[in-house]
Amino acid sequence: MAAVPQPANAHVHSADYLYQEYGVDLGLEELVAPPNGLKHRLLASSSREALVDxxxxxxxxxxxxxxxxxxxxxxxxGLGCLTAREALDGVEGGLQVLILGRPGPGWPRGCDGLGISSPLDYSESELASLAKHRPAMAHVAETRDSRLGGDLELALRYGFDGVVHGVYLDRGDLEYMRSRGVGLVLCVRSNMWHGIGLPPLTDVIGSGVTVGLGTDNASWIPPDVWEEARALLFLARLRGVKRSARWILESLLVGGYRIVGSSPKLIVEGGPARFLLFHISHGNLGGMGDPYYWLLKRVGMHSLYARIDDGRVHRLGFAEAGVY
Ligand SMILES: [Zn+2]
Structure with a gap:
């Protein structure tokens, strides 16, 4: 068995889970741009019960x-935040969900903070007021146009805690973010799915910016953050980064928490028992050439044996399937 801290999925859109694999021929704008992208039209026509479910x-x-x-x-x-909160009633304890809402009817009732599609969608006076809701996050530099429009500068000017995507950030942008303590959430599978390109991974990995990983749109990317980490690992390798596994694990297990001001669920002697147990066929990690690569490539939902939340042990699918 291997004991591993619980990861953070630092950027998702859970409402998309209602409409899986819709609009697969459409581009990013037609699919997800508010207010008329396909997903927004579908969500606006959905019942409250369906949103909660x-x-x-x-x-x-x-x-x-x-x-x-x-x-x-x-x-x-507000409806988006309240339905998310209602949904949590039917979920086992141990999963922390930070509900970041965007302006609309009923905002900010039920919201823990701000999560907007782009800072470019609002005036500067609106941003100044919105960003008081912390943590504040926004998609930034997802497209070349949004970057050229100055979305990062607005997010930094109004004190956002973190930005999502960063496909069109350059080294200077990353240095600016590092110096201001602003985090970056990478969603590389979403970027590939939408065909918009990839963040400058070599620069990001060497930048010192706090990074988290997110699975983004639940319509097209299932919420398995282990797969997200694996995809990032192979893309970093493709870009020539030979030693990325430890950095990726740190992003997955620590960075995503830190960006939103939450405490990572680290395994600490004398601390709360919150971690995961994975079945590993080799008995232990001691004999691996690189245990970080080994772990990232070989653990996942298929080998997850149990999760432990504040001392409560929950057996998961791997054990139920009788595979071990
Ligand atoms: Zn997103």
Whole structure:
């Protein structure tokens, strides 16, 4: 067995779980740009019950994946946040969900903070007022146009805690973020799915910016953050980064928590018992050439044996399947 801290899924849209694999021929704008992208039209026509049910299924799936924290961007103003909160009632304890809402009817009722599609969608006076809701997060530099429009500068000017995507950030931008303590959430599978390119991984890995990983749109990317980490590992390798596994694990297990001001669920002697147990066929990690690569490539939902939350042990799918 290997004991591993619970990871953070630092950027998701759980409402998308209601409409899985819709609009697969469409581009990013047509699919997700507010207010008329396909997903927004679908969500606006959904019942309250359906919104609660989708979020609940998403959170349960995250819990089964061993996730300790989900940072959830909720659409639909206050309704999005309230339905997410209602969904949490049906989820086992141990999963922390940070519900970040965006302006709309009923905002900010039920929201823990701010999660907006782009700082470019608001005036500067609106941003100044919105960003008082902390943590404050925004998609930034997801497209070349949004970067050229100055979205990062606005996020930094108004004190956002972290930005999501960063596909079109350069070294200077990353240095600026590092100096201001602003985090970056990478969602590389979403970037690939939407065909918009990839963040400058070599620069990001060497930048000193606090990084988290997110699975982003639940319509097209299932909430398995272990798969997200694995995809990032192979892409970093493709870009020539030979030693990324430890950095990726740190992003997965620590960085995502830190960006939103939450405490990582580290395994500390005398601390609360919150961690995961994975079945490993070799008995222990001691004989591996590089244990970090070994862990990232070989653990996942398929080998997750149990999650432990404050001392309570929950057996998970691997054990139930009788595979061990
Ligand atoms: Zn997103």
């Amino acid at each position: 989708a979020a609940r299924r998403f959170y349960r799936e995250s819990w089964k994946a061993g996730v300790g924290l989900v940072v959830d961007f909720r659409e639909l103003g």
